[in-house]
Each structure stands twice: as C-alpha cells, then as structure tokens.
Amino acid sequence: MSRFPSNSRSAPQRFDPRRPQAVADVLDRTDAFRALRAGVEQMAALQRDLSALLPDYLAANVEPGFIKDGVLALFAAHNALAARLRHIEPRLLGDLQQRGWAVNALKIRVRPQPMKESAPPKQARMSAAGASALHELAESLEPSPLQEALAKMAARHRTQGNR
Known part of the structure; x- marks a missing residue:
C-alpha cells in the first residue's frame, strides 16, 4: 500500500534518469x-x-x-x-x-569571431565545342603569353570534357 492515495496529485515525481526532463x-x-x-x-x-x-x-x-x-x-x-x-x-x-x-x-x-569557411573556388566549365574553338584560336596566334595561356586553358577544358 502506498503512502499516497492513487488519485492524489501531490505524489512526488520520482527521478528517472532514463526519462527526458526539462x-x-x-x-x-x-x-x-x-x-x-x-x-x-x-x-x-x-x-x-x-x-x-x-x-x-x-x-x-x-x-x-x-x-x-x-x-x-x-x-x-x-x-x-x-x-x-x-x-x-x-x-x-x-x-x-x-x-x-x-x-x-x-x-x-x-572578441574576434571565428573565421567562416570560405566558399569553394568556382570551377568554370566549358563545352567541348568551346574548348575546341579555344584550341583553334590558340593555334592561329603567334607565340606569345596570350597564346600560351589560351593553349593551357583549351587543354585543361578538353581533359575535363573527357571525364
């Protein structure tokens, strides 16, 4: 028999560590x-x-x-x-x-705030036709820094298109 009647609201709640608590x-x-x-x-x-x-x-x-x-x-x-x-x-x-x-x-x-993660660098994508046109342009130019840069860019985008 319990000390508290079953309909009593004054019965203390027992601590149960398995139950969520406020x-x-x-x-x-x-x-x-x-x-x-x-x-x-x-x-x-x-x-x-x-x-x-x-x-x-x-x-x-x-x-x-x-x-x-x-x-x-x-x-x-x-x-x-x-x-x-x-x-x-x-x-x-x-x-x-x-x-x-x-x-x-x-x-x-x-109180400096922690640095936020920077956005990943943009990855330019070029179609196979664009890479081919860039390669043709690089082939038609005289040797120069511009011609070298265009040739590298065309080569990079050609290999990306093959993946």
Missing part, C-alpha cells in the same frame, strides 16, 4: 544549478535588452559579458564595431539603467 527542472534540483540558471536567465534578458537598444548590425555582432561591480563587459566582433559602441556608450548606458540594469559603466572589448 532543463529548467534539472537546473532547479540543486542550489549550484539554481544559481547557474539565474545567471543564464540574466544573460538572456540582457541580450534581449541589448538587441532592442542597439541597431541591427550592432546587435548581431555584440555579446554581453557579466556585470561585475557595476561594470558590464560588452564583446564586439571587431574593432570597427567596438569603436561604434564606444561612440554610443553614454546613450546605451543610460538606456540600460532606465531598463533597471545595475550598470555604472561599460567595458567594451573585442
């Missing part, structure tokens, strides 16, 4: 995680406020840091954005204070 429930389990959750929620709220206060090009490239001793660290993607942030710093500081943030100063730092 992150909020996991973070509420211990005091250390509660503090982490509070910090994460504060950062999310600060990010939302910055997105509302900054122009789109800045909001997309600026990340908030933690507030320590009334100083908020802001991380810009590159020097030009950091310079723009410094230019609007007084207005931004006032706007953050009006929204209730306990911030007395901003510390603007540059």
Whole structure:
C-alpha cells in the first residue's frame, strides 16, 4: 500500500534518469544549478535588452559579458564595431539603467569571431565545342603569353570534357 492515495496529485515525481526532463527542472534540483540558471536567465534578458537598444548590425555582432561591480563587459566582433559602441556608450548606458540594469559603466572589448569557411573556388566549365574553338584560336596566334595561356586553358577544358 502506498503512502499516497492513487488519485492524489501531490505524489512526488520520482527521478528517472532514463526519462527526458526539462532543463529548467534539472537546473532547479540543486542550489549550484539554481544559481547557474539565474545567471543564464540574466544573460538572456540582457541580450534581449541589448538587441532592442542597439541597431541591427550592432546587435548581431555584440555579446554581453557579466556585470561585475557595476561594470558590464560588452564583446564586439571587431574593432570597427567596438569603436561604434564606444561612440554610443553614454546613450546605451543610460538606456540600460532606465531598463533597471545595475550598470555604472561599460567595458567594451573585442572578441574576434571565428573565421567562416570560405566558399569553394568556382570551377568554370566549358563545352567541348568551346574548348575546341579555344584550341583553334590558340593555334592561329603567334607565340606569345596570350597564346600560351589560351593553349593551357583549351587543354585543361578538353581533359575535363573527357571525364
């Protein structure tokens, strides 16, 4: 017989590590995680406020840091954005204070973003007829750097067409 009646809604849920759980429930389990959750929620709220206060090009490239001793660290993607942030710093500081943030100063730092993978180089394709015409043109020219370049290009495209 159970301590709780079967129709009672106050029966505590047992922890089952095999069942999926909401992150909020996991973070509420211990005091250390509660503090982490509070910090994460504060950062999310600060990010939302910055997105509302900054122009789109800045909001997309600026990340908030933690507030320590009334100083908020802001991380810009590159020097030009950091310079723009410094230019609007007084207005931004006032706007953050009006929204209730306990911030007395901003510390603007540059945190370079990782390089995005570059697009693969373009691969030009030429039809067999085009490669043949290019080869004929190269044959008709006097020896010169242009004639050599055309001959190489025609040869490269002829071999690509055979694949």
